[in-house]
Amino acid sequence: MTTVNTEKEFVIPEKMKAWVLGNPNELSMIEKPIPQPGAAEVLMRIDAIAVCATDLEIISHGLPALIQGGDPFNKNFTPGHEYMGTVVKLGPGVDEFNIGDRVAVEIHAGCGRCERCREGMYTACLNYGMNYGDRNKGHRANGFTTDGGFCEYAVNNINTLVHVPDDMSDEEATLIVTAGTAMYGLDVMGGLIAGQTVVVTGPGPIGLMGVGVAKALGADPVILTGTRDARLEMGKKLGADHIVNVNKEDAVEAIKRITRGKGAHYVLECSGAPNALNEAAKMLNRGGRICLAAFPQKPVPVDVAYLVRNNIYVFGIRGEGKSATHRAAAFMKQKRFDAKLIHTHTFPLTEVPTAIKYARERIDDAIKVVVKITGAK
């Protein structure tokens, strides 16, 4: 019988520093008790966490966070969901991970008991947020319905963990979940991908990771559209064969030109621009597929007749389902694309509000702002 090394001991204090959300846009640092892992859970020491656009949305407007059945304000709620760290304590019966393992996280642990979870669609769990009061369906979405990672420790379901390779930095590992989201977008569209045309619209973090993942899956060509040259150039480094600045050239015309009139097979829409769906439809060949990974602030008119006449499929994704983070992490481990390129700034835990300000105002062309909490790497 082999013995598992669980000897590595971590001294776990009783309390930790944690940022909590008060009124909209009000964060304060308090001391919180360190949570205890239950069955199928581990306690992680958080080593680094990236700021996501969705964090900014939650901190200002509440949704899509849902705490105790309502908005997340003044509920002692700790936001943040793109974190990684070290396993420091195992819940009862956990043998899938060892103490000392470096792990990155997915956000959603579905309840495991609803129809969607049973289909593997745990990011669309039907018991979303049903984990308060005397009703505990086992659902967690850390940083959305349960405490997130702008703090020192977090409890995670083992299904949300992916091992981080030794030679990957903490900062890069925080990007695994972003790459996983892009991967899931390509997953849900189905199809072959290799040798087919993928257009990524919008060079934000998910779009840029979408370029890397599409390229790693063998898409040919990969085309990135956007408005900022610096971001587009970064897309080139991540694997885009063509970049299109839509301020300088009509996006649909550019795709027609590059594909010699044939149109693309897939569009991964990451811009959230009001006309993005209509434009994406026109970039596609007949029977092509769009995945929406971003959305406009307000409802927008859609040319449904064009979609129907051309048999265009439209998908929407939430998060990083079907274990896409594992596949994305495998690509990053194999260095198929350099996710580190999108990490631009780092701040300590004490400066979370500054980190958020940098991300929100894109100060100094910030893309991914990482808060480094602790850890050796």
Ligand SMILES: [Zn+2]
């Ligand atoms: Zn995110």
Ligand SMILES: [Zn+2]
């Ligand atoms: Zn479920």
